Amino acid sequence: MKNQKVTNNIDWISILLYTLLVAMGWMNIYSASLPNVETSIFDISQVSGKQIMFIITTIPLIIVVLAMDAKIYEKGALIFYSLGLLLLAGLFVFGSSHKGQTNWYSFGGFSMQPSEFVKIATSLLLAKFLSDVQINLKNFNHQLIAFGIIFLPVVLIMLQPDAGSAMIFFALILAMYREGLPGWYLATGAIAIALFILALLIQPVALVLFCGIVMLAAYFMTRRVLRNPILYTIIFVGLIAFVFSVDYVFTNVLEDHQKDRINVLFGKDVNLQAEGYNLNQAQIAIGSGGWMGKGYLEGTQTKGGFVPEQHTDYIFTTVGEEWGFAGSVTVIVLIVCLLLRIIYRAERQKSKFSRTYGYCVASILFMHFFLNITMLIRLFPTVGVPLPFFSYGGSSLWAFTLLLFIFIKMDANQVNEW
Known part of the structure; x- marks a missing residue:
């Protein structure tokens, strides 16, 4: 051409x-x-x-x-x-x-x-x-x-x-x-972000219980031929591990300024003359x-x-x-x-x-x-x-x-x- x-x-x-x-x-x-x-x-x-x-x-x-x-x-x-x-x-x-x-x-x-x-x-x-x-x-x-x-x-x-x-x-x-x-x-990325945010706002046990109910509903609403209990179990175990790891990641992995920015977003522990000033x-x-x-x-x-x-x-x-x-x-x-x-x-x-x-x-x-x-x-x-x-x-x-x-x-x- x-x-x-x-x-x-x-x-x-x-x-x-x-x-x-x-x-x-x-x-x-x-x-x-x-x-x-x-x-x-x-x-x-x-x-x-x-x-x-x-x-x-x-x-x-x-x-x-x-x-x-x-x-x-x-x-x-x-x-x-x-x-x-x-x-x-x-x-x-x-x-x-x-x-x-x-x-x-x-x-x-x-x-x-x-x-x-x-x-x-x-x-x-x-x-x-x-x-x-x-x-x-x-x-x-x-x-x-x-x-x-x-x-x-x-x-x-x-x-x-x-x-x-x-x-x-x-x-x-x-x-x-x-x-x-x-x-x-x-979809996995979007769910992971949502779970990370929710795990910072509510108790992990409550979040896991809610996710379990959603997954059970999804399982029984799926056509019988597509149901795979092993797959659902693996996903749910992974979900539990992810939710309970959020607090550790937030506390020990993220830098202080990154934690401050997340706290500012959710209005938690914010000093408007310090980390919350810019926003x-x-x-x-x-x-x-x-x-x-x-x-x-x-x-x-x-x-x-x-x-x-x-x-x-x-x-x-x-x-x-x-x-x-x-x-x-x-x-x-x-x-x-x-x-x-x-x-x-x-x-x-x-x-x-x-x-x-x-x-x-x-x-x-x-x-x-x-x-x-x-x-x-x-x-x-x-x-x-x-x-x-x-x-x-x-x-x-x-x-x-x-x-x-x-x-x-x-x-x-x-x-x-x-």
Whole structure:
């Protein structure tokens, strides 16, 4: 198939949504970091000035991605992945530490977080593996290899330790599900999360009793030919072991700051001037915006600097305070439209590699959006993940841009013609 001129088939709707999100993100970063003295928006001594420079530098990145042959991303997937693992491993020797995490390379005034770019490399290699005609995700060995591709960088990132970045990689299981991974994997994960939360809120004995009743009901409601008492017994024993292990894991395995974040989520033992401060201030800022917001650059919580890290992980609080419920919904709608657009274009691909990679892109972006926003409205423990295209940072903006535009290039390469 000939690599036709990219502008013939480029998805301008995705590019428009990307541009709107980046522009709105910069406006909120500017508001969240507004200096007390008048200065140029290009002043790189200011956060907003640095971010606009990061935005400008995405232009040559986009041009290079769109100009390259789309086949290079499939052919070079293993090389990209190997380089990513080397960068992660190199952090333990050459990385710089910040707040107890060694997840950055620092070169003078420039810093780079490799885990952001490894998401791209992992997506490419996973897509390449799953696109092999001989691969069937109903096969356990093939499942192990696919999970291995995901978990290898996760292990290196957890050793930094950076649990927030590591969690994002699990979103790739959604792409695997699209390509044939049995649904019980997702169901088991969802049940495990629910049980972990419930075991922290109610007595384990009561929870086990409730689960036993549910399993008995499920057993007798199942058709007789499908009933397997041995299987049900094994599952129930495993469930009991899991429920009674939660307290041990919470007490002895999780770090103190992780336990604090879970306690904050459930309102247990919370000091609003200590571990509960960030989330409390974020909720005050979002709630104070009302329906229509206080107006751009008029947020009192924002201007007063009451929300820590507001231009990074907590950038959505600026949207809530200054743009209100209407502005927040607008941002979420734009995000959802971009995700749906990526999925729509992925489903139109003739190439299984392109389709799988498209689902990887959508899954990673979804997980970032989901974790970042739900932690601010107290539906999920606080984790340090940026809001794509909104949060301040060169590494995250460049990585998200590359992640998206590699797929746009694949899509524009006429692999989607019927």
